[in-house]
């Protein structure tokens with residue numbers, strides 16, 4: 001994955017737990033990269049090892065770390081560094097989710113070697129939809145839960161994503177039921 005993913009994990013850890021914990025996580029993960037470069041590609045293994053080491057060093061389950069990372073990605077990384085791109089995604093949570101299938105096509109203009117996930121929305125209602133998530137990468141469903149929760153916060157529209165069908169349970173891909181409540185001020 002591009003370095004900006006690992007950089008965002010670093011930022012999340014350093015902000016909430018401090019520099020020492022980040023160094024301990026890198027050491028446990030066997031990662032000797034001093035500085036991650038945003039537009040450089042790194043093996044996915046590095047990202048997985050960092051998350052695995054974080055569960056041990058921080059004493060938190062992978063699910064909690066991936067959800068926190070998803071929220072951080074939307075509310076900090078994407079909103080601060082790619083604000084215009086995020087705004088072009090839609091004016092409400094529902095609109096953003098409906099446009100999500102095309103989102104990484106724009107990201108690909110900046111990061112041409114991107115291997116993005118593929119999303120699809122079905123059963124679109126007033127306060128829910130089904131979000132289909134296709135990827136060749138295992139174990140990232142909780143990251144998607146955090147991303148959706150983060151988008152809910154971004155649009156002041158509290159949202160939940162519940163896995164209702166999963167690749168881990170033999171389905172073709174992961175499916176989430178996303179539910180939201182009316183926007184708050």
Ligand code: HEM
Pocket residue numbers: 001002004005074078082085086100103104107111113114115116117134135136137140143144147148
């Ligand atoms: C401007 C905002 C965004 C940028 C710059 C961005 C960029 C990226 C990058 C660089 C990767 C790693 C893949 C690779 O390097 O090949 C990635 C993965 C991913 N992105 Fe985005 N992304 C953005 C917003 C979003 C949003 C809003 C969602 C969903 C709600 C999302 C869902 C994902 C998921 C689930 C992955 C994990 C990889 C996988 O499933 O295979 N991204 N994105």
